[in-house]
Amino acid sequence: MTASLTSSPASSTLERVARGRSRRAARRRGVVVVLVLLVVGVLALSLMVGRTFYPPGDVLRVIGGQDVPGASFTVGRLRLPRAVLALLAGLCFGLAGVTFQTMLRNPLASPDIIGISAGSSAAAAVAIVTFGLSGTAVSFLAIVVGLGVALLIYVLSFRDGVAGTRLILIGIGIAAMLESVIAYVLSTAAAWDLQEATRWLTGSLNSASWDDVLPTLLALVVLGRLLLTRAGDLDMLQLGDDAASALGVRVEQTRVLVIVAAVGLVAFATAATGPIAFVAFLAGPIAARIVGPGASLLVPSALVGALLVLVADLAGQLAFDHRYPVGVVTGVLGAPYLVYLIVRTNRAGGSL
Amino acid sequence: MTADHTLTVHDLELGYGERTVIDSLDLVLPPGRVTAIVGANACGKSTLLRSMSRLLRPRTGQVLLDGKQVHRLPAKELARTLGLLPQAPTAPEGITVSDLVGRGRNPHQGLLSRWSTEDDAAVAAALEATDTVELADRPVDELSGGQRQRVWIAMALAQQTDVLLLDEPTTYLDVSHQVEVLDLLTDLNRNRGTTIVMVLHDLNLAARYADHLVALTGGRLHAAGDPHQVLTEETVRAVFGLDCSVITDPVSGRPLMLPIGRHHMAVTRS
Incomplete structure (x- = not known):
């Protein structure tokens, strides 16, 4: 080691550092641009195709507020809220998932694995089937219970700080309990409630309406922005609490803020669409692989989440003879990945 | 860069839950010098370091940086003056x-301010100082233990603090890397005037590299001062419960501790 501490660094080193960093930043920007284009593309496609095809011109005129026979109802009333809700829910799930995974340094720590989505679902299912509630009351309950479950898991796993693995295992246990609550409630449901209630098992966009869109949009604007302002601190937390704190991060404050924001996002999205299986879980690791290491994953992961939900819903609608809810499609994609991840973690002890 | 900052500990009590780890400790860490903290396992060395960098709130007493309580200072402001490299x-x-290494620049960046050329320069200087320029584009996971430790130190250097705390910076390193790391920290101290405070396991390396030696036992201060005064047979017995012989290190002129066990004794001591 050399004693070149007082002198300024050699220009070759400086150039190397700057070049490496700008290359990685360019890659991240490129990925974000491509993802945005893909999301917009699939969104447009899902407005055009369906039982009847409407050309882009018709779709644009409907969005512009003009009256187009046929298209105004199908696109304006059915497809548009559905596609917008898919987009928003995907963004929420993607953001919340990667936040948990980054903070706990473990891809298994996403809110749909550790029971937070299940908490919101169970609350909604009970509210609808048992108490006959609907609309805002259901969303409100889903959000409150989601936060309550998160708090419960946090408290149960707290012992001289929160260890990732303990929190995950406790979360999985609580998720299993909540799933059985959902199953029980559904088994008591009247036959005509079942279609509506099954979305609380896997998630579905079938009854999407503007009433669902608004609260989700609001949550995304408020909580999503809060998360993005904490993106830097969140990245520092990956170094461990001690190192993050030494680098000027207020660890406890960041953790509480970030947990509340992420749980809020999941709860609002779950209240609108049900727990679309595995989106929160898949978005982060997929984004990590595309973007490469070292960069903040919040935005790419949100976009991957949106893309997953949009594509899966489109596939569930059109690709098969029967129409499947979006959660069935994402579940088919997610479950094998979960197994793969556990096998890999088992071998390498890796993280995000 | 050479502004001297004084770190003092006043009547400090630290603990986790029921357990008290540090008890009524008073300490002054000389500015612009290298201090090594030594003591047996679980004597509170790391806990003390964590409290000095505000990771752990004191139960009673204070940690003062230039007379201000570190636990009251804004997090980023403190992190621009005082850095810590944790053990793991x-x-x-x-x-x-x-x-x-770039993450060490975090305290110098605001919420909105972007990465600057100054940040690039700090990273480049830290890489050169730790001889890790060639590794710059490699993933950290692929490095050997010694290389990795140098990279972590580079991160702490990129933070450009006037006070640097290190928790066992030489653990897991072979002897040549241990000497390399300690030489590097000495360079940092001599060239930039950085105040270095480190927890070290190896008494002899501590006595060689430290200007100021602090010996803790059972959460209390046993002795502090010049290594010649602190590293004595009496101290080693009190702190580690070990008999030893202390001679003058022929290489450095500092005290050198030779442990006395039950076997391999060539000279019978009277």
């Missing part, structure tokens, strides 16, 4: 060396 930091999977 974790590198995010796949992160490259220069990105990890």
Whole structure:
């Protein structure tokens, strides 16, 4: 080691550092641009195709507020809220998932694995089937219970700080309990409630309406922005609490803020669409692989989440003879990945 | 860069839950010098370091940086003056060396301010100082233990603090890397006037590299001062419960501790 501490660094080193960093930043920007284009593309496609095809011109005129026979109802009333809700829910799930995974340094720590989505679902299912509630009351309950479950898991796993693995295992246990609550409630449901209630098992966009869109949009604007302002601190937390704190991060404050924001996002999205299986879980690791290491994953992961939900819903609608809810499609994609991840973690002890 | 900062500990009590780890400790860490903290396992060395960098709130007493309580200072402001390299930091999977070292710039960046050329220069200087320029684009996971430790130190250097705390910076390193790391820290101290405070396991390396030696036992201060005064047979017995012989190190002129066990004794002591 050399004693070149007082002198300024050699220009070759400086150039190397700057070049490496700008290359990685360019890659991240490129990925974000491509993802945005893909999301917009699939969104447009899902407005055009369906039982009847409407050309882009018709779709644009409907969005512009003009009256187009046929298209105004199908696109304006059915497809548009559905596609917008898919987009928003995907963004929420993607953001919340990667936040948990980054903070706990473990891809298994996403809110749909550790029971937070299940908490919101169970609350909604009970509210609808048992108490006959609907609309805002259901969303409100889903959000409150989601936060309550998160708090419960946090408290149960707290012992001289929160260890990732303990929190995950406790979360999985609580998720299993909540799933059985959902199953029980559904088994008591009247036959005509079942279609509506099954979305609380896997998630579905079938009854999407503007009433669902608004609260989700609001949550995304408020909580999503809060998360993005904490993106830097969140990245520092990956170094461990001690190192993050030494680098000027207020660890406890960041953790509480970030947990509340992420749980809020999941709860609002779950209240609108049900727990679309595995989106929160898949978005982060997929984004990590595309973007490469070292960069903040919040935005790419949100976009991957949106893309997953949009594509899966489109596939569930059109690709098969029967129409499947979006959660069935994402579940088919997610479950094998979960197994793969556990096998890999088992071998390498890796993280995000 | 050479502004001297004085770190003092006043009547400090620290603990986790029921357990008291540090008890009524008073300490002054001389500015612009290298201090080594030594003591047996679980004597509170790391706990003391964590409290000095505000990771742990004191139960009673204070940690003062230039007379101000570190636990009252804004987090980023403190992190621009005082850095800490913890014992076991974790590198995010796949992160490259220069990105990890770049994270040391966090306290110098505001919410909105972007990465600046000054940040690049700090990273480049830290890489050169730790001889890790060639590793800059490699993932940290792929490095050997010695290389990795140098990269972590580079991250702490990129933070450019006037006071640097290190928790066992030489653990897991072979002897040549241990000497390399301690030489580097000495360079840092002599060239920049950085105040270095480190927890060290190896008494002889501590006595060689420290200007000021602090010996803790059972959460209390046993002795502090010049290594010649602190590293004595009496101290080693009190702190480690070990008989030893202390001679003058022919290489450095500092005290050198030779442990006395039950076997392999060539000279019978009277």
